[in-house]
Amino acid sequence: MPEGPQMVFLKEQAEQFVGQTVLLAEGSAKHVPNNRLQGQVLTEIKTYGKEFLFCFSSFAICIHLMLFGKYAINSRLDRELRLGLEFETGEINFYACDCRLIEKELSEVYDWSTDVMSTLFDKAKALEKLHTKPERQISDAILDQSILAGVGNGIKNEVLYRRQIHPESMVGAIPEVELLKLVNECVKLSFEYLTWIREGTAKQHWQVYQKKECPRDFIPLQKGKTGKQLRSSYYCDRCQRLFLPDVL
DNA sequence: CGTACTGTTCGGGA
DNA sequence: GTCCCGAACAGTAC
Numbered sequence: 104m105p106e107g108p109q110m111v112f113l114k115e116q117a118e119q120f121v122g123q124t125v126l127l128a129e130g131s132a133k134h135v136p137n138n139r140l141q142g143q144v145l146t147e148i149k150t151y152g153k154e155f156l157f158c159f160s161s162f163a164i165c166i167h168l169m170l171f172g173k174y175a176i177n178s179r180l181d182r183e184l185r186l187g188l189e190f191e192t193g194e195i196n197f198y199a200c201d202c203r204l205i206e207k208e209l210s211e212v213y214d215w216s217t218d219v220m221s222t223l224f225d226k227a228k229a230l231e232k233l234h235t236k237p238e239r240q241i242s243d244a245i246l247d248q249s250i251l252a253g254v255g256n257g258i259k260n261e262v263l264y265r266r267q268i269h270p271e272s273m274v275g276a277i278p279e280v281e282l283l284k285l286v287n288e289c290v291k292l293s294f295e296y297l298t299w300i301r302e303g304t305a306k307q308h309w310q311v312y313q314k315k316e317c318p319r320d321f322i323p324l325q326k327g328k329t330g331k332q333l334r335s336s337y338y339c340d341r342c343q344r345l346f347l348p349d350v351l
Numbered sequence: 352c353g354t355a356c357t358g359t360t361c362g363g364g365a
Numbered sequence: 366g367t368c369c370c371g372a373a374c375a376g377t378a379c
Contacts, residue, residue, distance in 0.1 A: 105357065153358075170358050171376040182376085199375055201359075248359085256357055312357090331369080335356075 105168035107220045107253020108297040110150040115301075116176055117155075120190045121145050127189040132202035135164055135186060139204070145190070150220065151213045152252025156205075157188070163205040172200035218252045219293045226286045233282060237275025241346075243330035244274050245289070254289050258296065260312040260337045262288045269345035270329045270336040276346040311337040 128140035139162070147158040157164040166172075166186065173180055177193040187196040205212055216225040217232075232250045245251060245259045254262075263270050266285045268277065277285075299305040310318050317324055317339035329336040 109357095167359075168357095169374075170356065171374085172358095173376080201374085246358090334358095 106255035108293050110155050111220050112300045114148045114150050123190040125188050130184045130186040132186045135202045135204050152218050165203045167201040173198045219290045220253050229286050239274050240330040241272045242270035242336050243332050256334050257312045262292050264311040267343050269343040270338050272346035276348045
């Protein structure tokens with residue numbers, strides 16, 4: 104489940120290679136010429152939302168695990184290698200992921216004020232952007248990576264449940280205070296999620312995502328595709344309030 | 352064995 | 366331009 108917190112966790116795991124030289128680059132990634140990487144010193148690792156960035160002196164490699172991506176540190180998986188980097192003390196290997204070469208300045212490509220895991224995250228800006236499309240369902244809006252980068256479908260379901268907001272609520276009908284609490288919850292849950300990943304207990308902490316029963320009301324959860332994106336939503340009809348515009 | 356799914360990009364058409 | 370839809374990608378679980 105590659106959401107923002109997993110990318111930060113991966114960064115923590117990979118940081119052992121910062122400062123080291125790429126001895127060998129392998130793999131089938133189309134847009135990443137292996138000869139560009141060989142001999143380069145890894146200067147920094149960054150993340151942006153669900154993206155993972157290896158930074159070198161004059162370019163960066165962006166990796167997105169998409170739905171099915173996998174990685175292995177100091178081991179290999181039995182499948183086609185997309186991008187493998189061998190360093191002085193070990194190796195990191197990526198599979199079934201999207202890899203891109205970035206030659207522009209990262210500040211031209213990424214706006215860290217939209218990344219919920221970044222210290223630069225700006226909740227006022229997120230609220231402002233949410234208001235630009237008031238007709239959208241909140242379940243779609245919350246997955247918008249240009250507003251809340253790093254939030255995926257799991258976090259989406261959990262924050263809506265915690266804030267007791269029905270996923271099919273319309274953004275424009277949700278009171279400002281509730282919207283602000285929801286944005287704050289996205290950040291809070293993402294960081295809690297990171298601590299659970301570090302402990303290896305993440306699965307135990309989901310309250311509704313891929314669950315069958317509401318932990319508050321002990322009634323069956325609803326499961327269905329919501330919004331224009333038709334992504335899976337798990338929610339409780341009783342305790343999650345549906346905000347719709349007043350029809351007069 | 353068929354289907355669903357943690358996500359995004361691209362192109363075509365309205 | 367902008368919005369919206371479907372296709373494509375690809376691994377695993379049920």
